Amino acid sequence: MNNPVDNSIVVDHLTKKFKDFVAVNDISFSVAHGEIFAFLGPNGAGKTTTIKMLTTLLQPTSGTILVNGFDPVTQTNEVRKSFGIVFQDPSVDEELTAYENMEFHGILYGVPSEIRKKRIQELLMIVELWDRKDDIVKTFSGGMKRRLEIARGLLHHPKVFFLDEPSIGLDPQTRKHMWNYILSLNKKEGITIFLTTHYIEEAEKIAGRVAIIDHGTIVAQGTSAELKELTKTTTLEDAFLTVTGHEIRDEELGKGDQMRERMRMRRRVR
Amino acid sequence: MKIVYILWLRQIKRFIRSKSRIVGSVVQPLMFLLALGFGFGPVFAKAGQGNYIQFLASGIIAMSVLFTSVFSGMEIIWDRQFGFLKETLVAPVSRFQIMLGRTLGGATVAFFQGTIVFFISLIAGFRPTSGMGILLGFISMAMMAVIFTAVGIAIASKMDDPHGFQMIMNFMVQPLFFLSGALFPLDGLPKALGSVIRINPLTYAVDGMRGAFTGVTHFGLGMDMIVLTVVMISFLSLGAYLFSKIQI
Numbered sequence: 001m002n003n004p005v006d007n008s009i010v011v012d013h014l015t016k017k018f019k020d021f022v023a024v025n026d027i028s029f030s031v032a033h034g035e036i037f038a039f040l041g042p043n044g045a046g047k048t049t050t051i052k053m054l055t056t057l058l059q060p061t062s063g064t065i066l067v068n069g070f071d072p073v074t075q076t077n078e079v080r081k082s083f084g085i086v087f088q089d090p091s092v093d094e095e096l097t098a099y100e101n102m103e104f105h106g107i108l109y110g111v112p113s114e115i116r117k118k119r120i121q122e123l124l125m126i127v128e129l130w131d132r133k134d135d136i137v138k139t140f141s142g143g144m145k146r147r148l149e150i151a152r153g154l155l156h157h158p159k160v161f162f163l164d165e166p167s168i169g170l171d172p173q174t175r176k177h178m179w180n181y182i183l184s185l186n187k188k189e190g191i192t193i194f195l196t197t198h199y200i201e202e203a204e205k206i207a208g209r210v211a212i213i214d215h216g217t218i219v220a221q222g223t224s225a226e227l228k229e230l231t232k233t234t235t236l237e238d239a240f241l242t243v244t245g246h247e248i249r250d251e252e253l254g255k256g257d258q259m260r261e262r263m264r265m266r267r268r269v270r
Numbered sequence: 271m272k273i274v275y276i277l278w279l280r281q282i283k284r285f286i287r288s289k290s291r292i293v294g295s296v297v298q299p300l301m302f303l304l305a306l307g308f309g310f311g312p313v314f315a316k317a318g319q320g321n322y323i324q325f326l327a328s329g330i331i332a333m334s335v336l337f338t339s340v341f342s343g344m345e346i347i348w349d350r351q352f353g354f355l356k357e358t359l360v361a362p363v364s365r366f367q368i369m370l371g372r373t374l375g376g377a378t379v380a381f382f383q384g385t386i387v388f389f390i391s392l393i394a395g396f397r398p399t400s401g402m403g404i405l406l407g408f409i410s411m412a413m414m415a416v417i418f419t420a421v422g423i424a425i426a427s428k429m430d431d432p433h434g435f436q437m438i439m440n441f442m443v444q445p446l447f448f449l450s451g452a453l454f455p456l457d458g459l460p461k462a463l464g465s466v467i468r469i470n471p472l473t474y475a476v477d478g479m480r481g482a483f484t485g486v487t488h489f490g491l492g493m494d495m496i497v498l499t500v501v502m503i504s505f506l507s508l509g510a511y512l513f514s515k516i517q518i
Contacts, residue, residue: 091353
């Protein structure tokens with residue numbers, strides 16, 4: 001099961017400490033090629049910290065990670081080439097056009113110009129932004145920006161696609177659309193999908209397997225049917241609440257998060 | 271090289287699209303040049319120092335380059351805030367290339383800005399004395415633009431609160447400008463002020479430009495160039511180091 005040949009992601013006894021605080025505590029799991037894997041957990045459970053370690057943005061305190069057979073700590077560039085990511089917060093350049101954002105990404109990832117042009121057109125058509133390709137992203141709605149980010153994340157033919165809370169702030173129509181694109185890409189190109197979400201019913205519908213993390217440890221993993229059976233519940237959401245409890249979590253925000261939070265508020269006021 | 275180019279291009283595109291930035295960065299130097307240049311001109315001439323515009327122009331060009339380059343370097347703060355920084359930091363490229371592209375982009379914008387002020391100064395009566403001097407003056411300007419873009423990047427790499435931006439502008443960039451000999455000659459100053467001015471890298475940029483454009487220099491053009499080169503290498507290294515340490 002932990003064989004890197006069959007698995008896109010292998011995590012073994014992974015731990016991350018920030019000074020005295022243990023954000024991720026000795027977790028192990030693996031994600032098979034082409035699988036859709038949902039990583040669930042309450043706020044502050046360690047989801048984002050885990051994604052950051054998988055995507056080379058943070059170094060683990062101990063334990064090992066393999067992404068597409070490469071170690072994010074020592075083979076940073078190989079890992080980076082092999083995955084695409086849609087971050088929790090927007091990360092497009094709002095002053096550039098949709099096409100320019102795509103092109104920037106393509107050059108950054110060394111996609112040759114001929115392939116780049118074709119792929120950009122193909123992806124922008126899939127996310128239905130081709131007719132807006134020359135518009136400045138500032139003028140886009142939240143859903144359009146998210147679609148652009150999805151298209152951008154897929155531009156360099158990643159083998160693994162990380163989606164950190166992709167549904168937040170999107171209306172049901174846009175969400176449905178978005179999942180349709182992602183599922184078809186999963187089928188057509190065999191991309192492995194690693195997603196976190198608070199919309200548990202989404203995870204239940206989409207994901208092949210689910211891991212639930214709480215207080216830095218994985219408290220349950222398996223298919224949603226297995227988790228429901230284990231907890232004797234009828235929905236994944238109930239299973240989730242059974243293993244993580246009903247208490248409300250207050251996430252402790254890091255400095256960067258605080259700043260984004262403030263910006264979000266400001267944007268909302270505007 | 272392609273990576274450096276695309277990051278450079280992004281800075282240029284952002285600048286060209288930001289009309290308010292272009293207008294704002296021309297109006298302020300223009301005000302300084304006209305109000306100070308013509309206001310203090312008679313006093314300056316009476317003191318036997320000659321034409322003030324001729325003296326002041328290099329200082330005002332330097333001011334415009336200084337503000338623009340620090341601002342461009344500090345754009346990282348906004349990129350961090352709007353999330354775009356993450357996009358570049360998870361890409362399979364070295365942080366050094368990213369930093370270099372951003373520095374050259376910011377410096378180009380600042381250099382362009384300085385060039386505009388140079389031409390405005392010509393209209394106001396500024397007269398460079400030789401063609402060779404103009405070339406050397408523009409080289410000093412370019413070095414200065416690189417230095418202060420790198421300074422902006424170094425600061426922004428350590429700062430994650432955008433509110434700090436205004437503070438840096440008020441408490442670091444303005445003093446740098448006022449204590450640089452951009453507005454007044456360096457002879458006969460109080461000792462304490464003189465020593466502060468001597469350790470300010472901007473002083474050598476202003477003096478170098480003034481020396482090149484008008485032939486009037488305090489430290490000598492050679493000395494200015496040496497100082498600028500050393501400072502440029504140091505700040506580029508510092509900026510690259512701090513940028514490589516950014517955590518998001």
